[in-house]
Amino acid sequence: MMLLAKAALGVSGALVAAGAYTFHEGVIRVDVDEFRAGGAHVHLWVPAAAVPMTMHFVPKHHLCDAASHAREFLPVAHALFQELKNFPDAEFVEVKDGEQHVQIRTHGGKLQIDVDDPDEKVHVMVPLSTVDDVVGQLEDSAPGA
């Protein structure tokens, strides 16, 4: 009984530590709903910390290829997301076109993109620090970096 309890405590402690590390940067949330026959309904929750970790397992040549395609925009994206973290929540872009509504804003350290259309709804929330991490890793993977 005592051994079982100690083992359970150890496993639980490890689970909590792993859980706390995984969720400390928040959650990436992607919701896509297509309102048509056979339309996709995607509701995805991913721990934000998992993304930069997972990128370490992506083959180097794939990252290098992606980085070379986005090379021109990486310094801009890096500067943008690093600075966005220093600003209060704000709505940066809002477009209303008939029944379509697009919003790009920051809220609670997350970049939030909402697209509401009669045919589909797309909501994306990504922690700014995660985007910055990913951009930083892509920059490091760029040819000649």
Add this chain to the structure above:
Amino acid sequence: MSSFHRGLTAKTALIAAAALVFLPALGLAQSSTQTSNAQAKPAPSTSSEKGERWLHVRVICTDGKGDTVRVNVPLELAEKVLPAVNHDRLHNGKVRIDSSDINDVDLNALMEAIRSAKDGEYVTVQGNDNDVRVAKEGNHLMIHVVDKNGPKKSQVEVKVPMKVVEALLSAGKDELDLVAALHALGAQGDVELVSVKDSENTVKVWLDSKNVAD
């Protein structure tokens, strides 16, 4: 250790383990509630916290459908990001201009002449198609264009603080320093920079301390 104490310790450890296992789930549930609340109502504050200056662009389509575009950009953000953009003629926050683009006009000399001149109207053109008026009023350069015969009957008003124009031309003969201009703009009070009205759209570009558009 007595069997009573051993049993008690084991039970306590099991309860602690169970509590530890369920805590993250509770935290995640709270996080999801906060996330969905956040998605429902982002409620940005109307006034910036550190006295930031915000550049706003608003386009309203006047065709009755209520189509609008609103863009809000903190000037400080633009100042920091712009030097990172290196594309075509834009490098390090400066735009290179060919002298042929401006018909070999020395912009700095022109600016110096305007800066040292008194307030007044410098250019007034009243034609059949357009009315154009360029003037210096106070510390602002004003440009007013009315398209009289065009299909949209547009009316354009541009009001630029002289300090901003000076900063824009501070890079040298063949360059416009956008970052310096943004920096100078940040030091200005609330001002409406551009207003365009025509039969289809209303465009307004202005500067204030709010992080949301009106």
